[in-house]
Amino acid sequence: MAMVKNRHEDLGLSNEKVIEIYKTMLMARRIDERMWLLNRSGKIPFVISCQGQEAAQVGAAFALDNTKDYVLPYYRDVGVVLTFGMTAKDLMLSGFAKAEDPNSAGRQMPGHFGQRSNRIVTGSSPVTTQVPHAVGIALAGKMNQEDLVAFVTFGEGSSNQGDFHEGANFAGVHKLPVIFMCENNKYAISVPIEKQLACENVSDRAIGYGMPGVTVDGNDPLAVYQAVKEAADRGRRGEGPTLVETISYRLTPHSSDDDDRSYRAPSEVAEAKTQDPIITFGAYLKETGVMDDALEKELNDQVMAIVNEATDYAESAPYADAESALQYVYAEK
Secondary structure, rough: OOOOOOOOHHHOOOOHHHHHHHHHHHHHHHHHHHHHHHHHHOOOOOOOOOOOOOHHHHHHHHOOOOOOOOOEEOOHHHHHHHHHOOOHHHHHHHHHOOOOOOOOOOOOOOOOOEEEOOEEEEOOOOOOOHHHHHHHHHHHHHHHOOOEEEEEEEEEEHHHHHHHHHHHHHHHHHHOOOEEEEEEEOOEEEEEEHHOOOOHHHHHHHHHHHEEEEEEEEEOOOHHHHHHHHHHHHHOOOOOOEEEEEOOOOOOOOOOOOOOOHOOOHHHHHHHHOOHHHHHHHHHHHOOOOOOOOHHHHHHHHHHHHHHHHHHHHHHOOOOOHHHHHOOOOOOO
């Protein structure tokens, strides 16, 4: 069988690097799958899933510099935070709401990522509030003449919120180094994309704010990597922000509290699973000779060993003392 075109080398990515991308995507998926099992067995209270969006998240994060850029992820971004330094153990501690949870010491539900040491800026429950925060970081970076890019993600539903439009307008006016990445997964909870937008693409909105907008296949980590790398390079050159829209599909219900059968047909979900990025990117790696069945099994075994160890550790870790409930809420003298 003839090998397919080696697209990753054209982007300057080595075989080792694309294996790392695949392994990170796989880690995000296996952590997410484990979270669902734990939730359904009554061990953790809530899951908000990344399944179907791993390629966009990991492809984008690999295009950034985790030693100087800041990421402001939204609640599904397991792939982003893993790439920037969070571990399976960190995420499991958050799922179990244990005292060692690095995001909030068990004070917030999963998906509220925040880890200062890894330049992951804490998110909030109201959607889209991370967008103006990213713009503020980019403004501070520009004022201090720092070489940084602020990368912020949100769903297509969030692109209808005032926070997005205000942040995008301010960033465009002041030519700030911000990458706005909309992870369009076709549904804002239960509302399909055709009932959310009057325009064809979220990226069509970019022209109103004086920035380029691009729509790419969110199931292809290489396409997302290229778009975000170009956006980061623009930002570093002082050319201002970019709006990147990644098109994928949410393979699970909105959250563990949602029944998606009430608003989309099971056949629609089944069709989307034929484009599952874990499968399609794995197929690309095999077709280019980067990965074979033996390496695929080895990587999956490695990932599952890490997930199993993280689960066991987090489940047995202590909860925070009840007396600490008001810490970090009020100033302490």
